[in-house]
Each structure stands twice: as structure tokens, then as C-alpha cells.
Amino acid sequence: MTDVLGWRKVLAVIAPSTNTIVQPDMEAMRPIGVTNHYRDIYVEDPLALSDASFTEGTTRIGQGMQDCLRTAITCKPDYIVLGVSAISFAGGLAGAREFASGLSEFTGKDVSVGSLSTAAALEAYGGIRRIAFVSPYYPVANAQVKRFFEDCGFEVVRDVPLRCRTWTDIAQVTEARLLEVLRQLDGDDVDAIVQVGTNLSMVRLAAQAELWLGKPVIAINTATYWHALRQCGIHDRMESFGKLLRDH
Incomplete structure (x- = not known):
């Protein structure tokens, strides 16, 4: 059945x-x-x-x-x-x-x-070794994210912890704020940008950002x-x- x-x-x-x-x-x-x-x-x-x-x-x-x-x-x-x-x-x-x-x-x-899953996605794109990432977290959690990606063989060039004040505040981060962060993370020294934090809404913005940044932008969801x-x-x-x- x-x-x-x-x-x-x-x-x-x-x-x-x-x-x-x-x-x-x-x-x-x-x-x-x-x-x-x-x-x-x-x-x-x-x-x-x-x-x-x-x-x-x-x-x-x-x-x-x-x-x-x-x-x-x-x-x-x-x-x-x-x-x-x-x-x-x-x-x-x-x-x-x-x-x-x-x-x-x-x-x-x-x-x-x-x-x-995110590491597998980076590998699926191919040719990615230097990344930057944004999270809604605090520095203590970003350190764990950085450690993970480095263990996977990626170099973490930059990261931004948004330091959201509550769990529900994470879902209130605007696209305008995330656009600012994407510009802050991007550079010729970065092959791809990653967003972590599942309550941060970025699946559609990440898809759009790939077009104007000309590189992979991967949302964790x-x-x-x-x-x-x-x-x-x-x-x-x-x-x-x-x-x-x-x-x-």
C-alpha cells in the first residue's frame, strides 16, 4: 500500500x-x-x-x-x-x-x-574552496560553523553573526538587511556564500543573489x-x- x-x-x-x-x-x-x-x-x-x-x-x-x-x-x-x-x-x-x-x-x-547537506551542496557545485557565511547566531556558534566547514576542506574567509535577540526575531530579519550582509561577505576572494540558521528566510533571495553576484549562494533550507x-x-x-x- x-x-x-x-x-x-x-x-x-x-x-x-x-x-x-x-x-x-x-x-x-x-x-x-x-x-x-x-x-x-x-x-x-x-x-x-x-x-x-x-x-x-x-x-x-x-x-x-x-x-x-x-x-x-x-x-x-x-x-x-x-x-x-x-x-x-x-x-x-x-x-x-x-x-x-x-x-x-x-x-x-x-x-x-x-x-x-550544505557541505554536499558546495561539493555539488564544484570548484568551491573559499567561502563566506552569514548566520543569525552569536560568535560562539559561528565558531562551530567555521570549524565544520574547515574540517570539510573549505577556507572560511569571512562570516557575519547577526546576533538576533530571540529565536523568533530570526524570522524578522529583512531582505534589505540580508542584502547589506551579502555585499559585506562578497569579494574576489570568495567562491561562494552560505547562509545558515533555518529560521532565517533566504531561499528566494539566495537564488536571486546568485544572478547578480555571479557565484553560488546557498541557503541552508x-x-x-x-x-x-x-x-x-x-x-x-x-x-x-x-x-x-x-x-x-
Whole structure:
């Protein structure tokens, strides 16, 4: 028997309860015959983040992960898509692999996580070695992101932590502000620009920026959903979300 709407694949999409971007982003990229089933990790919105409280908050998200996954797997998904960014970068490449492996072991399903998916996207473009990235995080978390990409063999030339004050504030960062940051990150010494932080809305802006910057601009939600589709054997080519979903 096959799910009548998800006759190609049924995907469980996991994100924090404060996240308002992952669900619409991934629904917009969903091909026919694939269904997304959003399940959230309960998390309180902090009043004011800092290096210390950001780390504490991401720890709490990690602690709530298993309860969320227990709910997610009751719909018998074919695959898990993790719309949580910061904790997937912790501990560098080894930490990311251990994290993804632990999720797969717990659920019995293969999983796409943001860190490994973004690295795979960079490799798919080919010829990328020097990158810059933007995040909604604080410097302590950006250091983990930088460590991960360096472990993967990329040189991180520049990065910008936006230091959003709450989890929900991340979704309020405007395109105008992100355009400023893209110009700040770009340069002849950068082969590609990456955006991390799944509650930061950038899938469409990244696709547009590729045209006027003339180089890859990869949004983490695009990379994660692309990776999940390709791992599931779905190779539909889609417009409006950049070269990654169109050409790779």
C-alpha cells in the first residue's frame, strides 16, 4: 500500500516550535507526490540571547529532539528532514556525522541535517574552496560553523553573526538587511556564500543573489531539502530556488 498523496515519499520535517520559516520554505520546494509532515521541538523563546544563553538554548533544543522524533515517526515517514541548524554544526565534521548517525539510529530512518547537506551542496557545485557565511547566531556558534566547514576542506574567509535577540526575531530579519550582509561577505576572494540558521528566510533571495553576484549562494533550507530529495531518489529540477535545485 502507498500513501495516496505521498506516493513518491513521505517526509517528516523537524524544526523548533519557535521556527516559522522551515515549514513554508520546504513546502514551497515540495514536488508532486511528496508530502511534508511538520513536527516541532518544544522550545521557549528567550528574552535576550547572548553567547552563553545561545549555547544553553541550543542545548535545550537538542534535549527536546527525541520527544519530537517519537511523534514524527508515528506517521511512518520514509525519511527525516532536520530543519535545525546550529546543533548540527557542533563538534566539527566528526560531531556532525555522529549527530546524524544518532538520529538515524534512534528513528531507524535516514536523515538529512543542515551541516552535512550544505557541505554536499558546495561539493555539488564544484570548484568551491573559499567561502563566506552569514548566520543569525552569536560568535560562539559561528565558531562551530567555521570549524565544520574547515574540517570539510573549505577556507572560511569571512562570516557575519547577526546576533538576533530571540529565536523568533530570526524570522524578522529583512531582505534589505540580508542584502547589506551579502555585499559585506562578497569579494574576489570568495567562491561562494552560505547562509545558515533555518529560521532565517533566504531561499528566494539566495537564488536571486546568485544572478547578480555571479557565484553560488546557498541557503541552508534549500540545501537540506535538496539533499533529502536526492537521497530519496527524487531528481526533479525546480526553478526559483537557485542552481542547486535546478541543475544538481
